[in-house]
Amino acid sequence: MMSSPTPGKRQHVVDTAYTLFKRDGFHATGIDRIIAEAGIAKMTMYRHFPSKDELIVEVLEHRARRFERQLDRLAQEAATPEQKIGKIFDWHERWFRSDDFHGCLFAHALAEFGDPGHPVFKAVARQKNAFKLHMQSILEKVMAPKQAESAAAALLMLIEGATLMAQMGQPAIDDARKAAAAIIASAHTPQ
């Protein structure tokens, strides 16, 4: 039969682990806590994921895919590149205001897994790079590729910083929005 474990349970573990990792961190969240919260047996989890590290990577990749789908939807809702970028800031503003906002899970993962060779580190780098490339491709419609890359990097840094500020309870999304406008304007008309 070559059967594999029930897919529903696997996703349930990922969702539960995501909630706990987000709230309490990765090292501070034990396997016992995850399986208790998910209501499954320990062996069921280890049959789906060979180790905690691989579960973490799976959680991160699942969130990365979800974020990219949301980005694509946002891009379809807006017409001009400026509006697409605006939509991204709107999305972050709503995220910051949500009740279960606890900062960026990818940034937190980078804090706890600082070894560049670790699979978790690589998963974080993939997500951030994909986000940057998404904004870069938007900006290339209104500026040269070189300026688009530079502006996309600046916008990414702004948003990462805004997420950190929001986690500290000092939201500055409006300041970030103004700064983004200044960055895009200066890149669009270099001289």
Added chain:
Amino acid sequence: MMSSPTPGKRQHVVDTAYTLFKRDGFHATGIDRIIAEAGIAKMTMYRHFPSKDELIVEVLEHRARRFERQLDRLAQEAATPEQKIGKIFDWHERWFRSDDFHGCLFAHALAEFGDPGHPVFKAVARQKNAFKLHMQSILEKVMAPKQAESAAAALLMLIEGATLMAQMGQPAIDDARKAAAAIIASAHTPQ
């Protein structure tokens, strides 16, 4: 006599813990590892610091004081506000290039201690706020207070994001510098 433990040992524990926390994270670094690396007995550490959490706070506050001294020195080395901000970016560029750069310890602390009531969380908020106020007071020399606050927040976000990018091995300090110039220019001349 009301004597207290040797100050030298206390500082040595702080320095050793700082190195380990920076490299491996807070939860991943055990007390046993700290005392082994510092070459002291466990009780010596617990006589100086009542708990690991208080040691973490002490490490953060020590680094915050050191950073503020460096900021003050940078401000004295430059004449104009624009140059002072430039010196701050120079300092970060050197930091990013240093061998033992592992990202921002305060951001990492925020990732591992996300509870706003936790002393570590509060220590992080204090440091970030002090840094923002430092840049704000610089910018107030060339723009209105309201714009200075907004621009300082934007610069802080940029720098936090640049630190994260640097940790991922994708340095973008030049892009951050260009973005900072655009932000300051647009705040200096609103219309």
Added chain:
DNA sequence: TAGATATGAGACAGACCTGTCTCACTACTA
């Protein structure tokens, strides 16, 4: 010298960690 202080070394407790294992049970299917 006598006493107070600081420290080193290490045992110890109680809890938690990841990961493995066995056994019984359910559900589905050939």
Added chain:
DNA sequence: TAGTAGTGAGACAGGTCTGTCTCATATCTA
């Protein structure tokens, strides 16, 4: 009905965690 895959429950190993404890020793001072 018989077999198989998936699961639940929990014991278990080996290690690590924080924090406390005792006892011996070094150092410094009155």
